[in-house]
Amino acid sequence: MNDNELILGPFQGKPACIRIKIGEGVCGTAIEEKRAIIVENVHKFPGHIACDSDSKSELVIPLKKGDNIIGVLDIDSPIKARFNKEDRDLMKIFIDILLEGSDFDY
DSSP, X not given: OOSSEEEOOOOSSSOOOSEEETXXXXXXXXXXXXXXXXXXXXXXXXXXXXXXXXXXXXXXXXXXXXTEEEEEEXXXXXXXXXXXXXXXXXXXXXXXXXXXXXXXXX
8 A cells, every 4th residue: 555545465366456546446435434344236336446347245444553554454245235244343353353463372
């Protein structure tokens, strides 16, 4: 991520777009608005960027470290309305653990 665009990667599944401007598409909008976004039908999201033609729904959560947004977690699904608030909340817990570390001994 730089000041005005996301640089995407790594990918699990099909490779997608490489660069997205802040404020564009679901990922850029999530960064601009500093909030998680659940999209039940990506074809109805204004300005959706169709990187994967199989994608029908999406969950995007900004990754924040301190006061800085360092990226997004972007999960697509080929199923409409696949994600809900519970998925969002569980992913936020997962992200917090990843970004802050954990108390587990490995």
